[in-house]
Amino acid sequence: MKYLIFFCCLFNVLLSQRAFGYDFVVAQDGSGQFRTVQAAIDAVPDFRKKVTTIFIKKGIYKEKLVLAGTKNLVHFIGEEARTTILTYDDYNQKKNRFGEDKGTSGSASIYIFGTDFSAENLTFQNSSGPVGQAVAVWVAGDKARFKNCRFLGFQDTLYTYGYGSRQYYQDCYIEGTTDFIFGSSTAWFERCEIFCKKGGSFVTAASTPDTTRYGYVLNHCRLTGNAPANSYALGRPWRSYAKTVYLHCELGNFIRPEGWDPWDKEENKRTAYYAEYNSTGPGAAPKQRVPWAHLLTPQEAQQYTLTTVLRGWDPTKE
Structure with a gap:
């Protein structure tokens, strides 16, 4: 019986993903394929030539995220902008493992290197508070799009880094x-x-x-x-x-x-x-x-x- 319940749940997850056209679903309660956003990012095939959609269910995801330069055409979709929060709490003078300042660039909650990245209905946050430079989003990739997103922080919230x-x-x-x-x-x-x-x-x-x-x-x-x-x-x-x-x-x-x-x-x-x-x-x-x-x-x-x-x-x- 427990195996039947498991496969029924798995079928429902896959069915819902196909119905809405998502490639991956992230959910902290285990109802998606991944519990963390970084795990979903890592699962995107390198240099894929099609859009990979990642649906992120409501929750506060405290992760320091990196979207590598090999991960192109990635599309984040949050369940709801105010309650789907990607956050971390690094800041400029916070020490790394060698006792050195992380610096402004090192403080970011998410790094976006891949091209053609897009995000909608999400909150990006640096939760360290008023402690100096503390980046919420660091964007280097070309053709990055954000729609109905929230960027929360104090000093240096949004770093449009890419030359x-x-x-x-x-x-x-x-x-x-x-x-x-x-x-x-x-x-x-x-x-x-x-x-x-x-x-x-x-x-x-x-x-x-x-x-x-x-x-x-x-x-x-x-x-x-x-x-x-x-x-x-x-x-x-x-x-x-x-x-x-x-x-x-x-x-x-x-x-x-x-x-x-x-x-x-x-x-x-x-x-x-x-x-x-x-x-x-x-x-x-x-x-x-x-x-x-x-x-x-x-x-x-x-x-x-x-x-x-x-x-x-x-x-x-x-």
Whole structure:
């Protein structure tokens, strides 16, 4: 009898996976093929040329995850964004086994090296708290897509690490304190909520290479938060040629009237490219912005299209 029950349960699991088109199911209660997300990642065949879908059931998965560069076309689907949580608690000054600081890059809860990665309905979190740099998501792979995902942390929450990487964030929630969206990738943020927490100072810290035309574009995003008035800048240049543009964004009153910060380097005012178009809300103060930033004309703003910024890639058609 116990064998019959086992095979019936196994049949139901396989049937449900086929019905919804998932390749793998992760569930902490054992109702899927894997109990951990990393085990499902490891099961993806290297250099597979088809999409591998991994459905992750509700739960808090405390794992330090690595999606290797050989794992391409992997698609994470969470059961529900707020209750399907991938988390870890490393941070910059936490010691490794040799007594050395892990560093900012070493603090990430998940590393995404594979190309064509996508995720939806998930929470990515660094749960270490306000202890300095502590990355929730570190993305190096090209053509990474996130839809209806939440990124939780404090300083350095989302690291768009990849040089030359193109990334797309749609209807996402991203929170943090200082430089909580940072890195060298080209990234488009569509209808995202950017939540500025108390104790912070800068929303973005792009390090766009001088050879790359576009850095960050935030389109129709809302900057919300519980930070005091006039406490945040829209961005500061981690590297000299940082590029960040806000289009049609609603800005809370915590955005400082000057808008941007040169990170204590006079030369950054000549090399960084910071711009806005049609900002609204109490944080929109076009006449008070720093003189070295740009207020785009309608014609200039029209040049910022999704496929132009992402160099021919349209993530909405995949």
